[in-house]
Amino acid sequence: MERLISIETDININEAYQHLVHPKSGGICTFIGTVRDLNNQKDVSHLFFEAYEKMALLKMEELAQEAGQKWPLHKVVIIHAIGEKKITDPVVFIGTSSAHRDAAFSASRHLIDRLKEVVPIWKKETYQDHSSWINAHP
Secondary structure (H helix, E strand, C coil): CEEEEEEECCCCHHHHHHCCCCCCCCEEEEEEEECCCEECCEEEEEEEEEECHHHHHHHHHHHHHHHHHHCCEEEEEEEEECEEEECCCEEEEEEEEECCHHHHHHHHHHHHHHHHHHCCEEEEEEECCCEEEEECCC
């Protein structure tokens, strides 16, 4: 199983998708998490993401391997952004490709859920009147 695991300042959605294309894949599933303008009924101005990169990449690689053992995947892409992000900017890209859609859907859902649980990434939410550091993926 081929994989692309990365932490980037900017996520190029088209390039990430191209890494999932495979001649034996009839199903490609992607999840793109973006910055929204409201959280806990507060207007969000922007976010800032920080990661313990070495450990984050290691955990992301473990997640890709775990997914490859559970589902018959051809390719996996896991990319998370760091730095300041504006409203609507992509901050996480999860993608899987497989012969059939069920494996791609299931693996993608599993990857985003597990990423939120185990990958050391934090975000600082800046609101109109204050900011707050929180786990990037509660």
